[in-house]
Amino acid sequence: MKEYSTDILIAGGGPGGIFTSKALMANKITDFKVVCDEPDVVCRCNIPYGIGKKFLNDINDAVTSHHTFLPNFDEVGIVGRIERIDHKNKTAYGKLLKEDDEFTVSYDKLILATGGQASLPPIKGAINPDYDGSNPVGEVFYYRGESYDKAALRDNVVVVRSVADARRIDKICGTGLTVAVIGTGLVGIEIIDNLIIRGNKVVVVEILPHLVSFLDADMASHLEEVLKKDGAEIHLGQPCTEVGDGYIVVGDKKINADLVVIGAGVTSDTRLAKEIGCEIGKTGGVKVDKNWRTSVPDVFAIGDLIEIKDAVFESPVQFQLLPNVMMQGALIAKQFKGVELEGPLAVGSGMSHAGGLFWGFAGYSEEMAKARGLGVMAEKIELFTAEHASPYARKAWYKMVVAAEDKGTVKKGQIIGFQAITEGKHLGDLMPRWADIIGQKETVWDLPKHNWIHQPLVGNPPSNAYILTFFNLFSGKLSE
Known part of the structure; x- marks a missing residue:
């Protein structure tokens, strides 16, 4: 038994734990001590690209040593x-992963950064009915509110969350297999694209009437078009209801599938939080105040684990996105230096790439x-x-969503959503700007206050002339 003592204990070594440590x-x-339940630091956004060898040569390129982020990891990790x-x-x-030993940590303040785990929809046959609990792999998924x-x-089902999941897909999917991908969120779309690159036939199943819930149908149609052109077989508006050896069932169709990859979202890993009595919000995340304190004294929580206040409707939401947790970790560290700073209200935003298209979103779609x-x-x-x-x-295609009425905390004319798709132009310079505009509750009338919307089109990023077009519209x- 190894025994440690520290002032601050960080439970979780994903992005939340690592960025808070930094x-x-x-x-x-x-x-402080940070307990990492994976042997390396993983940027989960990069995992699909290792499968397709698209931007990364190998899945290991998505993995970074703890020492890269924390040179003194041997002392604090x-x-x-x-x-x-x-x-x-x-x-x-707890138990050590690299040694056959247990450990204890005594602490004064606790930061919960246990993140989230992959969710499995109610699909018949996805769980092996003969599993007796032996030989656990130590990674969990959530099914009907319970962890497994x-x-x-x-054997032919992968619920994607970790590098181990990606390595398993990479090992199985050389070329020529038929792979069913259930779910078309950020990770799901990237996995579809990269499996196609590897030469596999890909069957896409999305319960919604169009791909990517973050986008509206008229924007998602561009992604659907390029993926179909690349050979994807797409089934929309119906769930996968059953998985068997070599097949899935969608509606009344039995479809061949050698492997089933499920990317159907993430559920907050609240097991430790519940054990110590933290209040859980109506979204299923841990409730925190404006400084990320939980209902239990000396316990903080950040990242995928928590529910936070949405910038548009100011209601509890869960946005399991990297930028949020980076900011939360930075502001918690300031609190321990006696400086309390409030972070911005949360804006769901993200960007990705598939089929030669860069796409991104910030805030709410028209449908949402x-x-x-x-x-x-x-x-x-x-x-x-x-x-x-x-x-x-x-x-390029751009879409802006604006409130047409005053309702609750929303003002008429307030910009509540933005979406973009481009052929070959990365959106990294664009989406954070719109997340800020939405987070600050700006209206259409505030747009001319930004210098960057006045720049001429020639020789500048795409974040220019279209803004004035939107303003005029x-x-x-x-x-009126």
Whole structure:
């Protein structure tokens, strides 16, 4: 038994735990321990690209040593898994991953950064009915609100979350297999694209009427078009209801599938939080205040684990996205130096790539807003990413969603959503700007205050002339 003692214990070594550790070090706080339940640091966004060898040569390129992020990891890090916490006596108990030993950590303050685990929809046959609990792999998924070890899955089913999952797909999928992919979120779309690159036939199943819930149907149609062109067989509007040896069932169709890859979202891993009595919100995440304190004294929580306040409707939501947790870790570190800073209200945003298209979103789609009962105006425009005669010009589609009425905390004319798709132009310079605009509750009338919307089109990023087009369209409507 190894025994440790520290002022601050960080439970979880994913992005939340690692970025919080880096922030503590930057603030000259060294009396902490971070318990990492994976042998390396994983950027989950990169996992699919290792499968297809698209941007990465190997899945290992998605993995980074703990020492790269924390040069003093040998002093502050523990590669292990916390199995229970006795918060009354402020002691955590766990098992080491690289050694056949157990450990305890006594602490004063606790930061829960246990993140989320992959979710399995209610699919008959996905779980092996004969699994007896033996030979667990130590990674879990959630099914009907309960956690299961991944060893319980059927042999031809992978619920994607970890590098181990990606390595398994990579090993199986050389070329010529038929792979069913269930779910078309950020990771699901990337896996589809990369499996096609490897030469596999890909069957896509999405319960919604179009791909990618973050986008509206008129934007998602561009992704659907290129994936079909690349050979994907796409089934929309119906769930996968059954998995068997060599097949899946969608509606009344039995479809061949050698492997089934499920990327159907993430469920907050609240097991430790519940054990120590943290209040759980209505979204299923841990409730925290504006400074990420839980309902239990001396316990903080960040990242995929928590529910936070949405910038548009100011209601509890869960946005399991990397930028949120990076900011939370930085501000928690400041608190331990006596400086309390509030972070912004949360905006769901992200970007990805598939079939030669870069796509991204920030805030609410038109469909999402209407589902919340808000009247909206939406405009979609098609332009080029540069002067159309330029050799760098690529086709682009942009869509903006604006509130058409005052409702609750939302003002008429408030910009609540933005979507973009481009042929060959990365959106890394664009989506964070729109996330800020939405997060600050700006309206159409605020757009001219930004210098970057006035720049001429030629020789500049695509975040230019189309903004004035949107301003003219929406300001005209709002003035009617």
